[in-house]
Amino acid sequence: MPTETILNATANAEAGSSVLVRARNSPYVGVLVTDAATTVTIKAPRTIVSRGEFQALADWWHEATGHLSDPDQIARHAAYQRILELGRKDRATVLRYVLEDLRDRGGHWYAALRTLADQSPVAPEHRGKTRLMKQDWLRWARQRDIIA
């Protein structure tokens, strides 16, 4: 994976741990990897998933699954699975695209978000309440400067 070291900084992360970040005032989105207890570098992979490719898949998915109620059936759609595949190549970019799509068009993106972010900010009492789940995810994303 091509990387560019763009800053050194301090962070409260243990050596060897990784955190998904977007550097402030920088176009780089990447994985924050600690190489010592307090020194970090941002390894910024070049974007390899284009917005157009994501958009075409997301359009297909919305159109083909919007009338469904079963979240598992919605997530099994080929376009959704292809988006997850793209996320394995370029996790930070695809995560940002999915969050922007959730913000702008909604949809049952939650299984994909958990996979891409490797966590869930949804409060236990908000489970199954999609309006509140969406709020939790967008707040999480904005706190990390992933989306505007």
Next chain:
Amino acid sequence: LLPRALSSDLLLYHENLTPENHHVTSLDTDEYNCIAWALDDQDNWWWPSDDPEDAFWPNDVPRVPTVDAFLQAFATKGYELCQSSEREAGYEKIALFVLGGIPQHAARQLDNGQWTSKLGRYEDIEHTDLEALTDRTYGSVELILRRPRAGEAARQQRRRARQTGNRA
């Protein structure tokens, strides 16, 4: 301003819906789904999804997409099986659509005898009959359930309380 009928793209999935047998009654929203709408709940997305985070499902009901599990879920809200989809004074009714043994959709009967449905995360519609949504997407109606209307339930409770009091 609401569109009169669903978009032609969506009608492709429901070959028996026509501009004459339905009209749109809300904007689209992903805040609740057809099961929630049938149960008059606009805060939850009901489904026995694999991951409990993705959808609400009653705790004591098996989290599997079977007709029996849906029957149990509706029972938590006071619904029981009945035979007819005809309007019955004092009762509200739900129809469960099933395709290949797997529940797909639910519709709720209105006071006027017509039905209301939420189509996934698209709009709510009012449709003249259950045949309007009997199709290759939602399948066909396998269960009809009913419960006393809210006022009727209270009346029945008062009647039971009176009878109990008279016996005592």
